[in-house]
Amino acid sequence: MIGRLNHVAIAxxxxxxxxxxxxxxxxxxxxxxxxxxxxGVTVVFxxxxxxxxxxxxxxxxxxxxxxxxxxxxxxxxxxxxxxxxDILQARDHLLAxxxxxxxxxxxxxxxxxxxxxxxxxxxxxxxLVELEQV
Amino acid sequence: MIGRLNHVAIAxxxxxxxxxxxxxxxxxxxxxxxxxxxxGVTVVFxxxxxxxxxxxxxxxxxxxxxxxxxxxxxxxxxxxxxxxxDILQARDHLLAxxxxxxxxxxxxxxxxxxxxxxxxxxxxxxxLVELEQV
Numbered sequence: 001m002i003g004r005l006n007h008v009a010i011a012x013x014x015x016x017x018x019x020x021x022x023x024x025x026x027x028x029x030x031x032x033x034x035x036x037x038x039x040g041v042t043v044v045f046x047x048x049x050x051x052x053x054x055x056x057x058x059x060x061x062x063x064x065x066x067x068x069x070x071x072x073x074x075x076x077x078x079x080x081x082x083x084x085x086d087i088l089q090a091r092d093h094l095l096a097x098x099x100x101x102x103x104x105x106x107x108x109x110x111x112x113x114x115x116x117x118x119x120x121x122x123x124x125x126x127x128l129v130e131l132e133q134v
Numbered sequence: 135m136i137g138r139l140n141h142v143a144i145a146x147x148x149x150x151x152x153x154x155x156x157x158x159x160x161x162x163x164x165x166x167x168x169x170x171x172x173x174g175v176t177v178v179f180x181x182x183x184x185x186x187x188x189x190x191x192x193x194x195x196x197x198x199x200x201x202x203x204x205x206x207x208x209x210x211x212x213x214x215x216x217x218x219x220d221i222l223q224a225r226d227h228l229l230a231x232x233x234x235x236x237x238x239x240x241x242x243x244x245x246x247x248x249x250x251x252x253x254x255x256x257x258x259x260x261x262l263v264e265l266e267q268v
Contacts, residue, residue, distance in 0.1 A: 001161025004184045025231040027135025050138045050184045075259030077211045097159040125209030
């Protein structure tokens, strides 16, 4: 069912420092920051040859990243995102297997403009898992 | 400098349950467990089309995963691994940029039989970063 690893998302406490680090220290291709007010994040994509790293920084007063950074002041891996062909079929299969889908269970349009769902980290080895229909 | 994302490593408290979950719930291609006594881990590779997930489970009395699971009983992402062409050149560049390399600074032979180094998580947004020469 799951396909490619679309991205690994890393919450960062200092976006400019993280951009400089990935660009200069790690020598990666780093994109421009993109504000995503609907998701409460500023996002920076790091393009690797086979996948992406997504740096997440809080935007606005009710960012989902703020609480994560309070618990993890140095930052940390926030979620991993797997691609699926059909998100409703994937959701129904997961629910039938006993996995928990966060929120209402209805896909939302994610930061990439595509339907996404998040799965409960307690069901997946402490990892927040995003599924994105591609 | 960094190339492909070689793998995302996830420490898991119940290897059989995690294997079943990735195989049956997430529908992924899951390999057979491999004991790596030199590294204190049993490893299971999940083959995605573009990269791998590496499940890590403690092996032996002095496994580096035991302490991680004590702090994170549900499991969690343990490290991410980037490929580099020349690990000594990468190390020297990182040190010159002020990043800290764990251990002696000399590459060790990792679980895949290739030279690896680990970078200090405090320098990389709370993420333990492995570099592997490919």
